[in-house]
Amino acid sequence: MEPGTLIREYLLLGLRFDRIEEGYVDSFTGDPALRQQVQNEPVPDPADLAIQADRLATELPGGLDPARADYVSAHLRALTCAGRKFAGQDVGFVDEVHAYFDVHIAKGDPETYRQAHRKLDDALPGSGTLVERMQAYRASEEVPPEKLEEAIHAFSSALRDRVRAEYPLPDTETITYEVVTDKPWSGFNYYLGDYRSTVAVNADLKQQMSNLPRLVAHESYPGHHTEHCRKEAGLVEGKGQAEQTIFLVNTPQCLMAEGLADLALHAVIGPGWGAWAAEIYADLGLRFDGERAETVSEAAAALADVRQDAALMLHDEHRDVDDVVDFLKRWLLVNDERARQMLRFLSSPLWRAYTSTYVEGYRLLRSWLEARPGGVSLTERFGRLLDEPLIPSSLRDVG
16 A cells, blocks of 8 residues: 555544544644545445554554654554543553553552652641642642633743744744633643644632643643644655554544643743743733742642543443542542542543543653753754654653
8 A cells, every 4th residue: 555545544544533523633734625525425334444453453564664663553543542432441540541552550659658648747737637638739729710811822822932943943934822611621722723723711619820831831831832833844745654644532643732732831841840930920010929839849749640540440340430530539639529520520421441542641651751862952862742643652762
């Protein structure tokens, strides 16, 4: 099979999954005739899609260079598993995550969580239990609703200036921000192609001052929007890699993208981000204790695995929902409402495995960034994540 034909079949296959589960195609910026062709077809049988993915994998490398062939192969494995799941076949949760995201998962260590709680206890002195103090801290950190949009734009502008100096973007790139409600996530990037994104921020979650800079960096600069723009310019326009015009949920590219985005503020601001954010908030008339925010955030980062543990309890161990809610409340120091909001995401048929993209993506990419060779800057190393079609196994294999 010729490379162009193979990639066209891959794109059609991915688009057909969106007919089974709307939202499976996170973005598609390729030939609109392909989307129209799929829309005109009968709704596909997911079992047939699994067979198609398997069959297409046998055509590899199909004239593709090794890196491209590995990329497409990993995504076809993910689609094979997705087709089987949608067809009602029984796939264990750990195997499902491995097929989707090219990583093996296991539960975290409660002793790590206890150590994190001790650090949080030190960072949040005062009376009351740690849960009470943490919840009081979060309440004190809420961005006033009337200031939310202004704060989003302020951080976006500041980050954009830094990112464009380090990772040049087309002059035409732009982001539109929307504040939304009734969503299972805190923020979402809708990449529209031609270097344009719409970023939605969920006002239901009462955005916190310490999290908003990370959220804007994650969704915009140098996170999802920046990655999409750089890959569209370099890989699609520059190298004709049409497989990069489709972004599919529950595939290795999601783990890479979420790990990259979770490291976005670290990569472009780094230590001292609290003081940097405090200056921006001050311009908005808001007081922000950046030093304490950094201390609390660093301690709380050790609790990241708790969300993946909850997914394993729910889908691998088949634990009672209330047990999972109690587990989230205990270790993440959240109230019942917040725990059940998290459970909504963990229970979604489309998103149930997705938590692993954040947990394992951050862990893998942070280790890879820190293991960079001597003489390679963090900016340069992070740039590879923005520009190259990497998958988790390629980071583990080549360093």
